[in-house]
Amino acid sequence: LNSNVLTVVDQRTAHVTILASERGGRYPDGRSLLITGRELRLLVDPSLSVSIRQEEMPPVEGVLLSHCHEDHMAGLHRFPAVPCSVHELDMPALRSIEGLMTAYGYTGYPAIETRWRRTVLEDFHYRPRPDAKDLRDGEVIELGGGVRTHVVHTPGHTAGHCCLLVEPDSVLYLADVDLSSFGPYYGDAVSSLGEFEQTISKLREIEAGHYVTFHQIGVIEGHAAFIERLNRYAGVIAAREQRLLELLAEPRSLPELVARRIVYRPHDDVPFADPVERRTIAQHLERLVQAGAVTEVEPGRYVAVSR
Ligand SMILES: [Zn+2]
Numbered sequence: 001l002n003s004n005v006l007t008v009v010d011q012r013t014a015h016v017t018i019l020a021s022e023r024g025g026r027y028p029d030g031r032s033l034l035i036t037g038r039e040l041r042l043l044v045d046p047s048l049s050v051s052i053r054q055e056e057m058p059p060v061e062g063v064l065l066s067h068c069h070e071d072h073m074a075g076l077h078r079f080p081a082v083p084c085s086v087h088e089l090d091m092p093a094l095r096s097i098e099g100l101m102t103a104y105g106y107t108g109y110p111a112i113e114t115r116w117r118r119t120v121l122e123d124f125h126y127r128p129r130p131d132a133k134d135l136r137d138g139e140v141i142e143l144g145g146g147v148r149t150h151v152v153h154t155p156g157h158t159a160g161h162c163c164l165l166v167e168p169d170s171v172l173y174l175a176d177v178d179l180s181s182f183g184p185y186y187g188d189a190v191s192s193l194g195e196f197e198q199t200i201s202k203l204r205e206i207e208a209g210h211y212v213t214f215h216q217i218g219v220i221e222g223h224a225a226f227i228e229r230l231n232r233y234a235g236v237i238a239a240r241e242q243r244l245l246e247l248l249a250e251p252r253s254l255p256e257l258v259a260r261r262i263v264y265r266p267h268d269d270v271p272f273a274d275p276v277e278r279r280t281i282a283q284h285l286e287r288l289v290q291a292g293a294v295t296e297v298e299p300g301r302y303v304a305v306s307r
Helices: 050-056 088-095 097-104 112-123 193-206 223-247 256-261 272-289
Strands: 016-018 031-035 040-043 062-064 085-087 133-135 141-143 147-153 162-167 171-175 208-211 219-221 294-298 301-303
Touching: 031 147, 031 162, 040 141, 085 088, 088 097, 097 112, 097 208, 112 256, 193 223, 193 272, 219 223, 223 256, 223 272, 256 272, 272 301
Parallel strands: 040 062, 062 085, 085 133, 171 208
Antiparallel strands: 016 031, 031 040, 141 147, 147 162, 162 171, 208 219, 294 301
16 A cells, blocks of 8 residues: 555555554554455454545455444444444444443533534544444454454453454554553443453463554564563553552542542543543542452542551
């Protein structure tokens, strides 16, 4: 592919093309993949850049979504007749805009929900795909000529999030296990901190030649470099928990903690910061209480247990 639109170039292995993203994969854009076998060509996570350059792209026989987030399906509207697949746990978010909004979990924040719904529909071109098919953990998709894609269910970011291992290229597509300095995102209603940690352990064991993220980082070569990044990335979870414990040196309620933030910086202008902070902090609080590190001093007020 030689994009007339983008100033950056695609990267390739033998059967995988990592489609360039004008913004270096920075949100709201990201890196989509083309996987080409002798019989089939699949497009993975069509981004905003794919939406722009669709006309110069080769025909594809299928679209795979790693998960249902607005930025990973912003180009899907360009392929209305192409079969599309996602893990069944993310299917409700692809069947309807209501399902997607429920998955984000901004109920209780009607102004945020109304604004975000409009953004998803207008800026990310969301179109429901009630015809989508299931991707299953362990499934192997044969593309012909020995090219195959293994589906690895990696929940946490969303319930149905999947990574893809493409052989024989030894490319592990990490999607939104994005290894960024921001750290793991588990702030949606369908996210899970505990599952994300299990996913990190599971991915640690996969020795691939190339690791590819949807956002900034891009391509990482080899298992050792991947593990180094993964450790730093996982460390953000512990740093958030430490920040929460520091905030709980005095008793605070969940709304007070949300106002202080542990995910975003105080000055970050993120429209959905409050519901994301709330969901994230609630998950950390729950396990800190279970571990006896935090106690509920009166209903709805928490404090760290001094040791
Ligand atoms: Zn995502």
